Amino acid sequence: MNERIDDVDKLYKPVEIVNLITTLLFYGGAALSIAIPFLVEKYNEDVIVQNITIFYVLVVVLQSFSQNIVSFYLLPRAEKERRKQLLSNALGVPLTHAQTNLYYNNDNNVGLERLHANLMENSFFGKSICLAMLKSERIKVSLYAIFLFFASLNRDVELGILIVLTQVFFTGGLLFNWLKLEILRYRNERVYDSLYAIYLSQQETSNGNGMASLLDIFADYECAKSSASIKLNSKIFHNLNPTLTEEWNNIKARIGIVV
Numbered sequence: 236m237n238e239r240i241d242d243v244d245k246l247y248k249p250v251e252i253v254n255l256i257t258t259l260l261f262y263g264g265a266a267l268s269i270a271i272p273f274l275v276e277k278y279n280e281d282v283i284v285q286n287i288t289i290f291y292v293l294v295v296v297l298q299s300f301s302q303n304i305v306s307f308y309l310l311p312r313a314e315k316e317r318r319k320q321l322l323s324n325a326l327g328v329p330l331t332h333a334q335t336n337l338y339y340n341n342d343n344n345v346g347l348e349r350l351h352a353n354l355m356e357n358s359f360f361g362k363s364i365c366l367a368m369l370k371s372e373r374i375k376v377s378l379y380a381i382f383l384f385f386a387s388l389n390r391d392v393e394l395g396i397l398i399v400l401t402q403v404f405f406t407g408g409l410l411f412n413w414l415k416l417e418i419l420r421y422r423n424e425r426v427y428d429s430l431y432a433i434y435l436s437q438q439e440t441s442n443g444n445g446m447a448s449l450l451d452i453f454a455d456y457e458c459a460k461s462s463a464s465i466k467l468n469s470k471i472f473h474n475l476n477p478t479l480t481e482e483w484n485n486i487k488a489r490i491g492i493v494v
Contacts, residue, residue, distance in 0.1 A: 242333035243320050246313035250466045253305050260298035261408070267291045268399045302408075306464050314460055321357070325350035340483055341492055347440040351430060351449055352492050354456055356483060358427040363479055364467045365420035372413045379404055415463045422459035426452055434490045 271291060275284050319331040324338075327345030339356060343349035383400050386392050404410055429452050439445045486492075 238336065239338070240334055240336040241338050242335065243313065243316045246309075246316055247466060247469070250305055250309045250313060251469065253301050253309060254466060257298055257301040257305065260294055260301060261403075264291065264294040264298055265399055265403050267294060268402075269396055272393070272395050305466075310464055310466060311461070314457075318457060321353055322350070325353050340480060341487065343492070347446060347449055350453065351433065351440055352487075354449075354453055355427060355430040355434075355492075358423045358430065358456060359483055359486070360472070360479055361467065362420055362423035362427055363475060364472055365416055365423060367471045367475060368468050369413075369416055369420060372416055376410060376413045379409060412465070415465055419459055419463040419465055422455070422463075426456045426459070429455075431490070434492070 267287075268291065271287060274287055278284060278287075316331055316333055320333050320335055322328065323330045324335060325345065325347075326349075339353050341349065341352040341356065343352050383404055386397055386400060429448075433440070433445070433448065438448070440449045
């Protein structure tokens with residue numbers, strides 16, 4: 236079978252949709268919070284002001300709900316299936332009915348050596364995609380931080396607007412989403428380097444020490460994804476996939492992973 240199959244990918248589609256909704260709701264709420272003081276001043280009718288306030292509260296509640304449903308249900312569900320599928324592929328045990336074909340690019344026999352290769356491939360792609368995503372995130376955070384800094388120095392800026400800008404930066408996810416992505420990139424890189432070192436040292440994963448080391452790295456990799464709670468950008472993955480696959484094939488040939 237030469238067709239690529241990834242049944243787990245469909246579980247990430249709702250994550251992408253709800254993340255988009257969350258982003259739109261957040262910036263909609265931020266825009267409303269800036270506009271409300273001006274609208275209140277323009278429309279003195281109690282009914283209009285009340286309706287605007289109710290709508291703003293509704294947007295904030297929906298944004299909070301959509302953000303938390305991704306963090307506590309949709310993404311953990313998808314990651315759980317991906318973890319089961321990783322172990323199923325590596326160890327030849329059907330822990331899940333979800334199937335993949337041509338998702339992992341190695342031909343090791345089932346066992347810990349295959350798990351080693353799968354983890355190394357995942358962390359290699361993970362750190363590369365995180366780095367690509369960080370290019371725009373670093374620019375966005377830097378520009379926003381500069382804008383916020385100069386706005387705070389400008390005495391002509393309304394206090395309400397300054398409060399909203401600060402809220403967007405610190406509590407709206409802009410700063411901490413960037414930090415989480417930086418940490419996820421670093422931890423993926425650390426996992427990859429650890430696995431690469433095992434191959435270079437030719438440490439056997441079949442003995443107790445090698446097995447313990449590999450399982451410890453596996454746990455570290457899964458904890459990194461869980462704590463970050465970030466869905467990697469699918470568009471960036473598809474754009475980089477041909478280049479990264481070629482690079483991964485060169486790495487396999489260089490260090491002796493079965494090809």
